[in-house]
Amino acid sequence: MSTYLLGLGALIAFAANSVLCRIALHTTTIDPASFTTLRIISAAGFLSLLVVFRSVTSTTPAKHNTLAYLWQQGTWPGVFALFAYAALFSFAYIELTAATGALILFGWVQFTMLAVGFYQGARFSLLQWIGFSIAVAGVLALFLPSVTQPDMFSAILMAGAGIAWGIYSLLGKGVQQPLLMTQGNFLKSVPLTLLLSIVLISSWSIDTTGVLLALASGILASGVGYAIWYAVLPKIQATEAATMQLSVPVIATLGGVVLLHEPLTLVFVLSACAILGGIFLVLKPSFNKL
Template identity: 50%
Template structure:
């Protein structure tokens, strides 16, 4: 049974993760900031926030983490930003979290995990849901943007796999964010001719890094102490739904039938696979 504190922390974390999609889409659609600058400011603000949180905890283990994990984190953040130049918040979050979960499941299959008929059916359903969203037709997201978000999802899946078993997730995340700063600086330097920003864009980028990324991850790691692995995996499936609803209410984005059908298939299929895995763990 999940206690009230864990439930509150989990809700706040999911709202923060959905908020990342909203802030990025809002900044790149409605302000002057470019994707590279948004990425750099987000990562820098996240690094500073996580470092401050470690200091408040009287820890200063910013050497935690690794360069491979930081590289995966940077690829995720950059692809995420450039994808949201042309993707709506709900579609982007669905592609992102679908790709995250499917890439991690694919790694498990590669390592020899077996899903059985029910689990395989869920996996096929999830892939079919992504195809529903990406195949040509009305309301299809732009192909290049969708591919970038798929890349972001795979990179986040790799980052999550690399982070399994770390002793201090918050310290590792802070160390990884700090390592991404020179990568972001290199990207901004490479695209300097396209650099532009205004005050609203700057604020959205800093909020995305400090609040919905840095504080959001800290809240999530606190919530994880009260959640089983199955609960933690399943609750993240709420993020695309939250992003789609918020995008419709706050950004005037359409909730198309294609998006709703795709979300039902992707999230339902992944939930089915996770339920199979959970039963095997209990057995």
């Protein structure tokens, strides 16, 4: 059960990322490249300091405190998947509404992770298929009324973000040291995001609020959240991980209600019940084994 509770914490962090990004890009002057750069650098810095702190307070050899050791962590496939997700996600939301973006993002996350999971031999029982269908129907009911005709380029960017995040999640299945892997992936993403900002230097725009939101997204929602997610992934199936992420739109929408004073509607309540109930049916066989 602790695995699923940790998973819930990671899902809350994912939802917080969506809310923070949405607030930053729509209520402040910060540009997507700067938001992404600050998000990745702050996450990399926080995680690196955390790794060093753990090393200092343990019996780990001193060499584990060096920059060379920190740089050796992570994998390049994970780095490129993480950077692609973070960058494409930010730029896609310039033109997409929250509902349209979420529907495209999670559609491609589901497709990517389920396709790989089924290819590797995972299968849903009839009850799990019913649960998954109910959860998907809940997501559609939640977002379809607000979906608008998307800008094609932005829709492609968000689809790419969904595929990248699906791949990044799948890469976490074999991770033995989730904190070190997450720290390394973020640290190696720093040069990529700096290059992105340099290329787009003409569009630089930041303000205090935007910077603070990007730092919160990096340190808390990304650094902590992604490390927890990588700790959870080796213990659950890819199909379960994909289904669990259907709860993120519910959590993000609830965050909008609390933080942005968005209305709490009957449609949201019913959709949330359908999504969470469907997820429970998918995870029920695993709960029965606890």
